[in-house]
Amino acid sequence: MVKAMLFIDGSWLYHVRPYLLNLDGRQDFELDYRALPNLVRSYLITQLEMPVDLVRTYYFGTIAINKPGHDNVREKQFYDMLNKRCNYHTEIFEYDFKNRETGRRENCLEVGLSSTALVHAFQPGVYDVACILAGDLDYQPLIKHLRSIGKRILLVAAKGSAGFYPVHPKFTEDPNMFDFPILFLDEHLDKLHLQRTEQMRTCDSCGKEELSVFTSDWFYCKTCRDEYRLLRSRQNIEG
Ligand SMILES: [Zn+2]
Known part of the structure; x- marks a missing residue:
């Protein structure tokens, strides 16, 4: 070996x-x-x-x-x-x-x-x-x-x-x-091509269930992700 x-x-x-x-x-x-x-x-x-x-x-x-x-x-x-x-x-x-x-x-x-x-x-x-x-x-x-x-x-x-x-x-x-x-x-x-399959995930923020290809331990639904992005862009403008 x-x-x-x-x-x-x-x-x-x-x-x-x-x-x-x-x-x-x-x-x-x-x-x-x-x-x-x-x-x-x-x-x-x-x-x-x-x-x-x-x-x-x-x-x-x-x-x-x-x-x-x-x-x-x-x-x-x-x-x-x-x-x-x-x-x-x-x-x-x-x-x-x-x-x-x-x-x-x-x-x-x-x-x-x-x-x-x-x-x-x-x-x-x-x-x-x-x-x-x-x-x-x-x-x-x-x-x-x-x-x-x-x-x-x-x-x-x-x-x-x-x-x-x-x-x-x-x-x-x-x-x-x-x-x-x-x-x-x-x-x-x-x-080397990552094969992703959709699965039901529960949002770690609001608890909503959503079909997703994300495999990470944490999961945020599309609505929460969009909200977060908006918040960040506002912060960037203000800061
Ligand atoms: Zn959510």
Whole structure:
């Protein structure tokens, strides 16, 4: 049994998602985050021709703070969904907009991913294959260190199209970076399509029942959602 861990650079995925959705062409296309680890595992099984245990899926993300007019409740709900519904382990870093003027806009995402992957790499028997979902060169040192201690690397990325290069060319040109052919998400969109089914939900605010495709733990009916939106737009005008 080969053990693998999946490390997702959420910032990279966030930027590539619109491209993937557009590529699919379907208006209703949504990325199925539960299907993503399954796809990676199946791909590894095909490559290795042996059983694979995907031990854990890490998602490294950012959350905006001190951003004028921005409510980060949706980001919180998204990370909550990854935690509770998809069994991801999330590590979320604050992206502070207060210091934007001074040009200090960095967050700790790349270092967070790299250090977590390295810590586990040095714990005996935790994983054999690091699956890294990213496209930035920032991970080159991490990959080199992991390979120097015998870990195998699978890059999960997107192929892109004319004018859009989600993977840095230095990655693809260096023959000593990866142990498997890159798993391109663009080629597996059929397996990443979220299938939604309508079900009866009870509004957490007014108690009304309504058919909905939302699967979140909380649910607000359309009337309550519209009211909330109106309230927020008023607040924005006044504030
Ligand atoms: Zn309601």
